[in-house]
Amino acid sequence: MEEIRDTVSQGRGGTRRVRISDLAEALGLTKSTVSRALNNYADIAPETRRRVAEMAAQMGYAPMPYAQAVRTGRVRALGLVLELDAPDRYGPFLADFLGGITQEATLEGWTLTVASSNSREEMEATVTRLLQEHKVDGFILPRTMVEDPRVDFLRAKHVPFVLFGRVGHGKPDPGLSWYDVDGAEAMRAAVARLAALGHKRIGFVGPSAAYNFAVLRREGYQAGLAEAGISFDPALEIMEVSDRAGGAQAARDLLDLPQPPTAIVYATDATALGAYDVARERGLRIGRELSVISYDGIPEGRMIDPPLTSFAVDSRHAGERLAALLIAQLRGADPAGLQELVVARLEPGGSDGPPPSVS
Amino acid sequence: MEEIRDTVSQGRGGTRRVRISDLAEALGLTKSTVSRALNNYADIAPETRRRVAEMAAQMGYAPMPYAQAVRTGRVRALGLVLELDAPDRYGPFLADFLGGITQEATLEGWTLTVASSNSREEMEATVTRLLQEHKVDGFILPRTMVEDPRVDFLRAKHVPFVLFGRVGHGKPDPGLSWYDVDGAEAMRAAVARLAALGHKRIGFVGPSAAYNFAVLRREGYQAGLAEAGISFDPALEIMEVSDRAGGAQAARDLLDLPQPPTAIVYATDATALGAYDVARERGLRIGRELSVISYDGIPEGRMIDPPLTSFAVDSRHAGERLAALLIAQLRGADPAGLQELVVARLEPGGSDGPPPSVS
DNA sequence: TACGATTACGAAACCGGTTTCGTAAAGCCG
DNA sequence: CGGCTTTACGAAACCGGTTTCGTAATCGTA
Structure with missing residues (x-):
């Protein structure tokens, strides 16, 4: 009783x-x-x-996180702010990326809180609210920029965070925690592959140099040229391209040069698809008269004819590792020791081949 | 002092x-x-x-949600469990959908917690954990099935939830709260449009009938036929198709019939793209020898040649309304009054035209 | 064997709110 | 004007944990 x-x-x-x-x-x-x-x-x-x-x-006892939080201030939740104003819509990778984060977080007993923003101001307001309401203990920041305002913002608040990608060109801040796929290495390998096939003039098309990955991939492209003993021609490099139509226009511009390239390395698959459109326009065969290699490994690249040779990124794994790194940091690990660099996996297609023999 | x-x-x-x-x-x-x-x-x-x-x-006072939660049990968080085992990966719409949910939730002072599962068992375990830890007050359930185990599961636990889509064919449970896009109406309109162009034999390709939207769209297709005075031919209807390759195979099967259709209505854009592949294989021109209309409004449909005539869904709006409906319910509104049905927007392309004149 | 240091636990305060209950003061009515 | 309701607020318990502090009991040592 x-x-x-x-x-x-x-x-x-x-x-x-x-x-x-x-x-x-x-x-x-x-x-x-x-x-x-x-x-x-x-x-x-x-x-x-x-x-x-x-x-x-x-x-079957399990403590209620929010009851613990009253005292500890920690809620065992990771935060992710999607940027809706991004040029691409995170492509088809978002589901995998989120799947990776949440699966890993679940294993450790954490959860993921997602928010979104349409501008930098909104992003800061959202982050502030999530912190003020203690809805989140730390952040995962996708899509890093060379000069990333989020880094300064969160550092000033002493909030733990982990980056998907690095900042500050290739000289990463040693105090930061990040996970990245080595895009520079992939681009270098792409150029090496094309050079081995006999290409002498190889173009490059990348997105805005404000994004750190764009800078790194461009550097990889140039490193590849140097390695192959091909001198760098600025006319063959086009930046600020972020979608398929832009990729197509870049291809036209390159092909219209007095000495057009026989191969183009694209920094992203989405833009590389534009080359297919131009090839159809002009009656060129991709993989024959024009070789293309790019990066991302989007599903559509497998469907198109010929399949796109691309360096594929494992978004799921990225999500898993980012979650793991952030959780480690929230458990007290020193962010300085939490960095991971992985390589992209080459998925050979039919979009690259030897250059047409010069008459 | x-x-x-x-x-x-x-x-x-x-x-x-x-x-x-x-x-x-x-x-x-x-x-x-x-x-x-x-x-x-x-x-x-x-x-x-x-x-x-x-x-x-x-x-600038704002209460800490988790401190309130200790007493009230409510944390002002919406839950979403992504199903990683889904046939498509939510396509390119996930970012918009999440954007819609989170923007609306933020306006009302709520947040979104995302989890994922690879199977039904895992989904139930995840939901149970989120509830047990009181990380979430209610759920948004995407991708409803005709017989949806999640509905029974959550009902038994008396947890508020809202569906993206309906359940139980066209006779929705009046006690449920949902938001849906009228796919049946879109398919009916697609058939009407094709019939008006002169088509007499119109095929239909849809995904597994386990998904409620597939059933509804098929019903819309059949209703369209009836309305146009065309008798329904089961041979022209192919289900269980969920990707581009499947859509292509379905097109081949339909075109190989003794009396092949002159037009095909696809329940999803992703599968409709398969028709383009088959058209190329066989030297048919989409919009001339073969007309295609589908549903979703994926960006790629705009890029392809000719552009795909499709009924577009506003995923962002769906997210916003689902969040609003769930929040209303969590604030005490009767779920029975919380239903919304919207129509898809026709985006005319070049993939539909008059049938080739019979010799 | 006596005494200081450890060990292992209980008691109680605390975190930031919400909710119940009690009660002075004001209002109402005949 | 006296008794009965309301009105409007304070006091205190409570939610489910964590953390500080005090203290018996045990240990080690001279």
Whole structure:
């Protein structure tokens, strides 16, 4: 008699939630001892710690994050702010990326809170609100820029964060935590591949140099040229291209040069598709009269004829690692040691081949 | 003397967070009175309510959701579980959809928590965890199925939710809250459009009938036929098609019939692109020898030649309305009154035209 | 064996709110 | 004008945890 208390909601499933006090009662301990046992305090006897852990598992006890948060200020949630004003719409990779983050976060008992913004001001307002309401403990920042205002903003607030991509050209800030795919290496390899096929004039089409990845990929392209002993011709490099139509226009511009390239390296698949449009316009065969290699590995590249030779990025893995890095940092790891650079996987298609033999 | 207390973190930005007790002190009231004033309790004098609201605004007071949650159990967060095992990867619409949800949620002071699952079991486990940890107050369920296990699951737990799409064929459960785009009407209009152009044999290609939208679109197709006085031929209807390759195979099968169709209505753009591949294979011109109309309005449909005539869905708007509906429900509105059906917008392309004149 | 240092736990305050309950003061009515 | 309702607020408990602090019991050592 005493069992008959609050019929209140709580465990919506039917069986009532088990609270820390229930656990304590079942163990004949106080909730303070149980709490410290669960949080690995030093002043708990090993045997007691074991008993508590066992009973917790048996009773299915799980602390309510928000109740903990009242005291600790941590809610075990990662934050992601999507930029709706981005030139591309994150392409088809968003689902994989989110899948990677959430799967990894779930494994560790964390969750992901997503917000969005249409401008830098809105982004700062959103971040501020998420922090002020303590809805989030740290941030994942996709799509880094060479000079990224988010980095300064979050640093000033002392909020942990991890970058998808690096900042500041190729000389990354050692104090930052990031995950990146080596786009420079991919572009270098693309040029090497084309040079090996016999190409001498190789063009490059990339997006705005405000994005760090664009800068790195351009550097990789130039490094590839140098390595192949081909001198760099600025006329063959076109930047500020972000969509298929832009990619097509860039192809036209390059092909209309007095000495047109026989191959074009595109920094992104979406823009490379524009080359196919131009090839059709002009009766050129991709992979024969014009070779194309690009980067991203979008599904459509596999469907198109001939399939696009591309360096594929594993967005799912990126999400997983970014979540893992941020969680490590939130658990106290030094961000300076949390960096990962992976390579893109070459998916050979039919879009690259030897150059047409010069008459 | 007393001012010198916790230098603790809290207001990460620098200025300390203002708590309800600060507000109370500034007003010369107790925090209980302030709390009730802010929550519109009846036993607060109008003048007091006004003073409190004013001071709160002036001091920039905002309650911490998780502190409220300890007592109320509500965290002002919407939940969304992405299904990674879905046939398509949500296509290119996910960013818009998430943008819509989060923008609307932000306006109302709510946030979005995203999780993912690879199977039904995992989905139930994830939902259970989010509820148990009180990370979420209600769910948005995308991609409804005719018999949707999530509906029964959440209903049994008495958790508020809103559906993107309906369930149970065309006879929606009146107790459910949902937002849907009228795919049946779009398919009916597609058939009417083709019939008006002179087509007599019109095929239909749709995805698995397990998805409610597939069933509805098929019904719309058949309704369109009836309306146009064309008798339904089961041989012209192919289901279980979910990707471009499948769409291509369906087109081949239809064109290989003794009496092939002169037009095909596809339930989704992604599959309709397969018709273009087959047309190229066979030397048919889309919009001349073969007409195609489909549904979704994917960007690629605009790029392809000829542009795909399609009924476009506004994913952003869908996200906004779903968030609004769920928030309304969480604020106490009766789900029975929360349904919205909108129409898809026809985007005419060049993929439909009069049938080739019969010899 | 006596005494200081450790060990392991309990008691209670605390986090930032919400909600119940009690009660002075004001209002109403005959 | 006296008794009964309202009105409007304060006091205190509460939500589910965490953390500080105090203290018995055990240990080690001289």
